[in-house]
């Protein structure tokens with residue numbers, strides 16, 4: 001890809017996300033999903049990894065998605081729709097691997113996440129978020145394997161890059177890249193982001209625009 005194309009995608013991404021994003025739907029269960037329409041991308045990851053914050057940072061809205069410093073904030077599948085005519089939705093998901101939630105809740109969230117990720121034709125990509133401070137954990141690997149098995153295209157996004165030293169960030173980045181070589185459904189490139197500083201947002205927006213262009 002040429003630098004010209006990169007610059008164009010970055011600009012298209014900026015424009016798309018500068019438009020009006022709105023909350024449209026919340027699903028506590030797989031039976032209550034909105035009808036499939038347009039293109040969807042979902043944000044998955046362990047509890048507290050920064051999924052909702054990332055959506056806010058992408059859309060430039062402080063409180064579009066609800067965030068919290070305690071894990072377990074997002075408990076439903078939350079759908080946000082892009083500006084008129086974009087036919088594009090972002091899906092905020094409950095976190096997985098939140099050990100201190102009641103067992104029945106964990107089971108129902110996990111089922112909801114897995115069912116959604118595996119059975120949604122309008123879902124073009126899953127961004128699997130990994131905390132830069134912690135790297136890949138066993139629960140993450142389970143999710144990646146399941147996405148591989150069901151051939152759901154996904155990309156890893158490192159979050160909270162502002163919280164680690166550059167050397168640590170590079171180490172985690174390389175570890176993740178190495179692991180991804182054995183995952184057939186994974187996009188080989190890893191995005192590095194910080195919702196706090198805005199780092200990596202332009203690239204992530206551009207990646208979504210590229211997907212939209214490919215689909216249309």
Ligand SMILES: Nc1nc2c(ncn2[C@@H]2O[C@H](COP(=O)(O)OP(=O)(O)OP(=O)(O)O)[C@@H](O)[C@H]2O)c(=O)[nH]1
Pocket residue numbers: 045046047048049050051052053054066067068069070071072073074075093094095096159160161162163193194195196197
């Ligand atoms: N320093 C820093 N903190 C962040 C960043 N992104 C998120 N956080 C913080 O991490 C905490 C969790 O963020 P959320 O966005 O609610 O995380 P989540 O993944 O949606 O969590 P659940 O909905 O509970 O699964 C909040 O206190 C955020 O302020 C980041 O890029 N940098």
Ligand SMILES: [Mg+2]
Pocket residue numbers: 051052053066067073074092093095
């Ligand atoms: Mg959340």
